[in-house]
């Protein structure tokens with residue numbers, strides 16, 4: 259197994275140390291994260307910060323019946339589950355020795371296929387019951403788990419340092435996360451620059467929103483009323499893609515982690531009457547003037563055959579040069 263000391267405190271992001279008897283990970287003055295059945299419980303106690311408690315109770319009670327529900331779902335869409343899952347995480351573009359986070363791994367129905375690759379897999383879930391059911395699946399299938407670390411954590415407070423992963427993946431629980439924007443930001447935080455993020459969940463494709471297909475699905479499961487949360491994608495995302503799978507009933511968002519907002523050349527000058535550049539138009543705004551004066555400025559610029567910005571730069575520049583250097587009011 260990969261050593262648990264790759265984990266940091268989900269509260270402070272400081273490194274954790276293991277107790278001498280190996281029963282818990284310790285952080286700060288009073289942080290204690292027990293290992294239950296060998297699985298680190300990196301969950302923040304309720305009350306410390308907002309945690310995903312509703313989801314926790316829901317999946318704790320459903321771990322045993324969950325797998326049957328998933329088989330029914332793939333049968334309903336006439337889809338091959340293994341192929342569908344492999345297609346989904348193909349978008350992570352994993353390479354040999356990539357380190358991948360799978361959060362919300364549930365009963366390890368994706369994990370089992372990720373383990374076929376020569377990569378390090380950190381598979382975590384809010385619910386210990388789901389993870390234990392998943393671990394049984396991996397043991398029954400006699401999978402090599404030497405490059406797998408299972409853990410329990412909340413997607414809203416991941417126990418990893420910034421940029422720890424080459425890629426991060428989540429499928430199936432996104433619609434129940436308490437804050438989509440913060441969840442995507444937290445998943446993206448733990449991915450390296452240029453690493454990939456892939457998330458998907460129920461959400462009918464826009465062109466099917468008013469179809470009978472949509473009404474039938476939404477009638478049986480209100481989760482299909484969700485829509486792809488495109489407005490929650492972080493501004494540092496690049497090469498963003500969204501496809502709809504399983505007949506158009508689930509969205510799958512993928513992107514590459516960039517840095518900050520997309521680059522923009524502010525100094526390209528625009529042709530035409532208004533002229534100027536983004537820098538002059540956006541950062542160089544002055545107070546407004548009376549409409550009659552504005553019209554005279556437009557006419558004066560046109561008469562000289564230059565853009566309004568060029569005329570203003572020239573005329574105001576000259577006026578400022580001639581103005582007294584002190585005594586200027588705000």
Ligand SMILES: C[S@@+](CC[C@H](N)C(=O)[O-])C[C@H]1O[C@@H](n2cnc3c(N)ncnc32)[C@H](O)[C@@H]1O
Pocket residue numbers: 310313314317328361362363364365366367368382383384385388411412413414428429430431434435436
């Ligand atoms: C529908 S299941 C999907 C499981 C698995 N990814 C699959 O495709 O079969 C959603 C999973 O997300 C987990 N989950 C829900 N909220 C979570 C949260 N805030 N943090 C981490 N996992 C969460 C649930 O416990 C559950 O196992």
